[in-house]
Amino acid sequence: MTTFLAEWANILLRWAHLVAGIGWIGTSFYFIALDLSLKKRARMNPGVYGTAWEVHGGGFYHVEKYMVAPKELPEDLIWYKWEAYLTFLTGFALLTVQYYFNARAYLIEPDLWNARPGDAILVSILSLAAGWFVYDRLLCRSFIGRNTTLLAVSVFALIMAFSYLFTHIYSGRGAFIHVGALVGTIMAANVFAVIIPNQKKITASLLKGEDPDPSLGATGKQRSVHNNYLTLPVLLMMVSNHYPILTNHPHSWILVALILVVGAMARHFLNRHEAGDPFQKIWWTLPVATAGLAVALVMTAPAPREATVDGVQVTDADVLAISARHCTACHAAKPTHEGFAEPPKGVVLTDVAKLRQYAALIDQQAVKSDAMPLGNETGMTADERRALGAWIAAQ
Numbered sequence: 001m002t003t004f005l006a007e008w009a010n011i012l013l014r015w016a017h018l019v020a021g022i023g024w025i026g027t028s029f030y031f032i033a034l035d036l037s038l039k040k041r042a043r044m045n046p047g048v049y050g051t052a053w054e055v056h057g058g059g060f061y062h063v064e065k066y067m068v069a070p071k072e073l074p075e076d077l078i079w080y081k082w083e084a085y086l087t088f089l090t091g092f093a094l095l096t097v098q099y100y101f102n103a104r105a106y107l108i109e110p111d112l113w114n115a116r117p118g119d120a121i122l123v124s125i126l127s128l129a130a131g132w133f134v135y136d137r138l139l140c141r142s143f144i145g146r147n148t149t150l151l152a153v154s155v156f157a158l159i160m161a162f163s164y165l166f167t168h169i170y171s172g173r174g175a176f177i178h179v180g181a182l183v184g185t186i187m188a189a190n191v192f193a194v195i196i197p198n199q200k201k202i203t204a205s206l207l208k209g210e211d212p213d214p215s216l217g218a219t220g221k222q223r224s225v226h227n228n229y230l231t232l233p234v235l236l237m238m239v240s241n242h243y244p245i246l247t248n249h250p251h252s253w254i255l256v257a258l259i260l261v262v263g264a265m266a267r268h269f270l271n272r273h274e275a276g277d278p279f280q281k282i283w284w285t286l287p288v289a290t291a292g293l294a295v296a297l298v299m300t301a302p303a304p305r306e307a308t309v310d311g312v313q314v315t316d317a318d319v320l321a322i323s324a325r326h327c328t329a330c331h332a333a334k335p336t337h338e339g340f341a342e343p344p345k346g347v348v349l350t351d352v353a354k355l356r357q358y359a360a361l362i363d364q365q366a367v368k369s370d371a372m373p374l375g376n377e378t379g380m381t382a383d384e385r386r387a388l389g390a391w392i393a394a395q
Helices: 002-037 082-100 103-107 117-140 148-167 172-207 214-242 252-274 285-300 316-326 352-357 359-367 382-393
Strands: 048-056 059-066
Touching (some): 002 048, 316 352
16 A cells, blocks of 8 residues: 555656646746847837737737836736746655655665665755755855856856766666756755845835845846756756666766756757847857767767677576566566565566567666666676676577
């Protein structure tokens, strides 16, 4: 019953996280695109920075942006904040259910750091808090934050430093999900601790009849742009547990760097294209993104394999024995592993026909990477992985 309830908690939290995240990403993409489409016009209301005309759903919209705020605010002012808050809350709850409650299986990698679950969880929480502190206090609020290029390089270096840490203490999937959680925490905290409080201060000043501090709006815009450029990389981090070719690469922290570069370049191209920039001004983003992707492809390309191990052909019986030792506790019609009531993804590995059917998945999860068994709790050896690879190569 515990496994059944945990599975449903995972399903519902993942669903809620996706719904909230889609809402947050949608508003982020929309408002950045709106900002970039604003134009100065001959006739605009006092205090208006720019306007945009848009068409959608059979109607036309005329949008005005005030850099600080108009002299009077309507009672029905709309605040966009709960999508960000709920994305973070559901994401952290999902991190708890999936990785904290199952730290031995999903988070801890004994060959890197044979930690107690409590220690691994404590480092996780402290690292997320530390990442926000360094980003907010030591980078954005310092002299670095006044130089866009220097700040971008510094934030990249910050994420890379934590990526290196995570990939050297946690499992492959645990490391990547923590990079995503770190970036997601920074993004949500930008909304909760900077963007919305600044907007509230501006509103309070207006209600008192005072002139708002224009730096509050500028800071909020800066953090909003950061969130926009981090969105594409963090999305791939959040689904990375499906791709051990990324998470279990021996230099996966370098792949994180490439994902950041490719995602940021793609986002910059789309942003500036939406703003109407000529191709001549933004063409350079495409070869940079292509180069980053090419390096990732080369890094993850599979090495050729022999169909034998030490000149000896691996038999079906050999592979069945390996599967019985390391796979069938979970991947059986009725798993004996306490964490699973059903075989994960419906994959059953109890006979040769099934092993052949799922050979590509086995190769990806247990030969080209050590993603399986989870946490290598059964102690699968390098020789056994080579034997599996040789058997698959001979099929």
